[in-house]
Amino acid sequence: MSDVFDALAHPVRRKVLKLLRKRPMSAGELADKFDLAKPTLSGHFAVLKAADLVTTERQGTTIIYHVNMSVLEEATSALMDLAGMGKEKTS
């Protein structure tokens, strides 16, 4: 879970997830949305992938990134837990 929060800590990576939530996109297509060199973005993708927040699918020469909603939802649950929102035992 720490991997996930680490990944979420960078604004670029949060924006990548936001973009991927609308639809899967290739690495290059994603990179075009940022004012950063492609290797830099590639590094960010690797962090997201290590946290299992995205998955990849190769289509010929391009690589398509998909957001992994279940992990994003788990992170949200973890944070809700920390915030004491929902699912609480009234003891």
Next chain:
Amino acid sequence: MSDVFDALAHPVRRKVLKLLRKRPMSAGELADKFDLAKPTLSGHFAVLKAADLVTTERQGTTIIYHVNMSVLEEATSALMDLAGMGKEKTS
């Protein structure tokens, strides 16, 4: 908001918030829960405070930390938004 996600990225800081959610605690009392030097914890507290995730109150010589639930809830909402959970416009 980036300050908040940065603050949440470190496991020690998440644990501090979890402890403070039960009840406010002094810096020293918190520090005792970790196997780290007090100045190290003080640094973590400063990060949490910069993100407005905690507030402080001095009582004589001790400083009491309180979790700022509203900011924690805002962060949860932001993540829920990223995850597309709840509050969505069906368009």
Next chain:
DNA sequence: TTGTTATTTAGGGAAATACCAAAATAAGTC
């Protein structure tokens, strides 16, 4: 003022992170 307790600030070193340009890899086409 001297001393004690609680906490933070200062200073420094090691490790991690973020960025880039250049080179390498992968898949496909001619």
Next chain:
DNA sequence: GACTTATTTTGGTATTTCCCTAAATAACAA
């Protein structure tokens, strides 16, 4: 094979983060 396109890996530098010990500050008591 030679070339093109898409992407990642490598190598390098600069900045930031994390942790420590030692010193400074704050509030209070004797």
